[in-house]
Each structure stands twice: as structure tokens, then as C-alpha cells.
Amino acid sequence: MTDTLNQRVLLASRPSGLPTPENFRIAHEPLPVPGEGQLLLQILYLSLDPYMRGRMDDAKSYAKPVDIGGVMEGGTVARVIASRHPDYAVGDLVLSHSGWQSHALSDGDNLRKLDPQAAPLSTALGVLGMPGFTAxxxxLQIGRPAPGQTVVVAAASGAVGSAVGQIARIKGARAVGIAGGADKCAYVREELGFDAVIDHRAPDFAARLAEACPDGVDVYFENVGGKVWDAVFPLLNDFARVPVCGLISQYNALPQAEPGPDRLALVMRDVLKKSLTVRGFIQREFLALRPAFLEEAGQWVREGRLRYREDIVEGLENAPAAFIDLLQGRNFGKLVVKLAD
Incomplete structure (x- = not known):
């Protein structure tokens, strides 16, 4: 153990709209020393995900916000470098939730040992981690696509959306993806095998989406909101299901940023008229199903039926800029920061 300092990315201030580099502060502190029953982790990979934007706000939500001066939170893959815990030895590799820092103390709770021979370690933060489990x-629990039905997913080239479309096809449904830009659309269509993909930047986006869904939409997996929701909503069939996973188009919006007519009454009218199911969810609601997911998705990955792409950034000091880019759709694939080999 040669490192003597813990590098940490702290929340310096709460953003107004899109975060800026000034909202973060990098600090260096002495390495913590594990006490009885504790272990010291060296972080190898850090996951960057859109939900972290909500943690930067001091607003009531399903999870406590990060305190000013606190370490930004996030999932990590780590190596045990010192242990006074009976269940963990130096060299063990684990999935943890240690946040944006190079080292962390743990009491062993909420850790999961990883087998580097089973899959690349970084996949524990992506296709075989929280994003894959979310998809x-x-x-499958809310969307419940039947063979032959049409599933539309927003942000289809991202960590969650790419898995949604592929799983839909594995289950016999038709997958229509929505992505931004020619490169991402080509990836979704040619490498992931979606039945169709529409560029939301196209001036006739709504018309193209309707053309790609001639029989309407049975499941819409919502990751974006905004104009994408506006284009999908009229296409929903009777009894369509809408799992609401994220609303990334609105994460940086100020309360007054989107003026316009109140369309809630019109939306609720169609929810009633079409017997729609619109269900927000957080993946931890289904934690009891995680072993089944790991078994099934792990097999799909090994068979090449569930593919993934990673966007790896080197160095913890580059995490704030990478995160800001993520919120603007500039990353391509699951965004992961590599801290150490």
C-alpha cells in the first residue's frame, strides 16, 4: 500500500441549472485507517450516472442530497488493500458505493464480491450493475412486453436504454430506439440490433417515429421526457405501459425554464381513455430480484446476446467535466471513470 493520500471530489456548491466545474472541489486527505471490523478500499472504477444530478440539489426526493462539502456519491468497483474484517482479505475485489474518491473505509455492509474471471470488472457498474438491473x-416487471409488441426506449445508446431494447428483443418484442446523432443511431441499429432507431434531432422526428411504429406503442421506457415524450405519447396504444426511469431533459431545468400551457389535463384524459399504466420506479424497489437478474443477464452477456459499450475516462480529477458532458448527452455508452489498474 504505497498511496498515502485520499483524493476526493466534494460538492462545493449547489448548481443552478447545468452544473459547472465550480460546483466541485478536489481535496486530498490522509488515508483513513481501518479499525476492528473494517476494511480499506482502493477504488478502481467509479460509475457516473444521471441520477447524481438530483443529489446535488437540496430538494426532497427519494434519497438524501449530498451535503455541501460532502463526497459526491456513486457506485464503485474496489480492491481491498487492508482488512480487519473476517469476511474480506487483502486483494478481494468488491462492488461498493464509495463515491467520488480514491479510497474508502467500509464495515463490510452492502459489499458484493466480484469474480474478475466471470466478466470485466467495469461491467459491475454497467450492463451487469445498476443500469442493467434498472433496464x-x-x-420486465412494469413494461411486461409480450412477443410481437412494440417497445420504444429513449436514450437508446445509453447504459440503460441499450439494455432495454436488447432485452425486449430477447423476449420477442419489437424494439424501437431513440438516440441523438448519426453515430449513436448507427450503433443502436447495427451493433445492438434494434428493429428501428430514430434521431431525436431530426426536424421531422415525430413523423419518423410514427412511421417506425405503424401499430402504435405498447411499452415506452421513459428516460428523457421533453419533446421525446411529446412525440411518443400520442402513439401509445390502449393498455400501454410506461416505466418512468428518468427525465434527463429536465434535470438541469430551472422551475421557470419551460413556460407553456398546462397539458396535465390532456395527459390525464388519455391515461384514463386508453387505460394507460404510467409508473415511476427506482431500481432498489426490486432488489430481491437481483440474483435472478445476474444469472439471466450474465448468461446473455456471455452468449453475446446482450452487448454493451463503455465510455471510460481516466483519472478522478476528470470526473466533474465528464459528468457535465454526460448531462448534455456528449458521452457514448456507459460512463465510467478509471482510477487505478
Whole structure:
């Protein structure tokens, strides 16, 4: 153990709209020393995900916000470098939730040992981690696509959306993806095998989406909101299901940023008229199903039926800029920060 300092990314201030570099502060502190029953982790990979934007706000939500001066939170893959815990030895590799820092103390709770021979370690933060589980649980528990039905997913080239469409096809449904830009659309269509993909930047986006869904939409997996929701909503069939996973188009919006008519009454009218199911969810609601997910999705990955792409950034000091880019759709694939080999 040669490192003597813990590098940490702290929340310096709460953003107004899109975060800026000034909202973060990098600090260096002495390494913590594990006490009885504790272990010291060296972080190898850090996951960056859109939900972290909500943690930066001091607003009531399903999870406590990060305190000013606190370490930004996030999922990590780590190596045990010192242990006074009977269940963990130096060299063990674990999935943890240690946040944006190079080292962390743990009491062993909420850790899961990882087998580097089973899959690349970084996949524990992506296709075989929280994003993949979110896709699997939200689609199969709420969306419940039947063979031959049409599933539309927003942000289809991202960590969650790419898994949603592929799982839909594995289950016999038709997958229509929505992505931004020619490169991402080509990836979704040619490498992931979606039945169709529509560029939301196209001036005739709504018309193209309707053309790609001639029989309407049975499941819409919502990751974006905004104009994408506006284009999908009229296409929903009777009894369509809408798992609401994220609303990334609105995460940086100020309360007054989107003026316009109140359309809630019109939306609720169609929810009633079409017997729609619109269900927000957080993946931890389905944690009891995680072993089933790991078994099923792990097999799909090994068979090449569930593919993934990672966007790896080197160095913890680059995490704030990478996160800001993520919120603007500039990443391509699951965004992961590599801290150490």
C-alpha cells in the first residue's frame, strides 16, 4: 500500500441549472485507517450516472442530497488493500458505493464480491450493475412486453436504454430506439440490433417515429421526457405501459425554464381513455430480484446476446467535466471513470 493520500471530489456548491466545474472541489486527505471490523478500499472504477444530478440539489426526493462539502456519491468497483474484517482479505475485489474518491473505509455492509474471471470488472457498474438491473427490472416487471409488441426506449445508446431494447428483443418484442446523432443511431441499429432507431434531432422526428411504429406503442421506457415524450405519447396504444426511469431533459431545468400551457389535463384524459399504466420506479424497489437478474443477464452477456459499450475516462480529477458532458448527452455508452489498474 504505497498511496498515502485520499483524493476526493466534494460538492462545493449547489448548481443552478447545468452544473459547472465550480460546483466541485478536489481535496486530498490522509488515508483513513481501518479499525476492528473494517476494511480499506482502493477504488478502481467509479460509475457516473444521471441520477447524481438530483443529489446535488437540496430538494426532497427519494434519497438524501449530498451535503455541501460532502463526497459526491456513486457506485464503485474496489480492491481491498487492508482488512480487519473476517469476511474480506487483502486483494478481494468488491462492488461498493464509495463515491467520488480514491479510497474508502467500509464495515463490510452492502459489499458484493466480484469474480474478475466471470466478466470485466467495469461491467459491475454497467450492463451487469445498476443500469442493467434498472433496464431489466423496469422493462420486465412494469413494461411486461409480450412477443410481437412494440417497445420504444429513449436514450437508446445509453447504459440503460441499450439494455432495454436488447432485452425486449430477447423476449420477442419489437424494439424501437431513440438516440441523438448519426453515430449513436448507427450503433443502436447495427451493433445492438434494434428493429428501428430514430434521431431525436431530426426536424421531422415525430413523423419518423410514427412511421417506425405503424401499430402504435405498447411499452415506452421513459428516460428523457421533453419533446421525446411529446412525440411518443400520442402513439401509445390502449393498455400501454410506461416505466418512468428518468427525465434527463429536465434535470438541469430551472422551475421557470419551460413556460407553456398546462397539458396535465390532456395527459390525464388519455391515461384514463386508453387505460394507460404510467409508473415511476427506482431500481432498489426490486432488489430481491437481483440474483435472478445476474444469472439471466450474465448468461446473455456471455452468449453475446446482450452487448454493451463503455465510455471510460481516466483519472478522478476528470470526473466533474465528464459528468457535465454526460448531462448534455456528449458521452457514448456507459460512463465510467478509471482510477487505478
Amino acid at each position: 431489466w427490472a423496469g422493462l
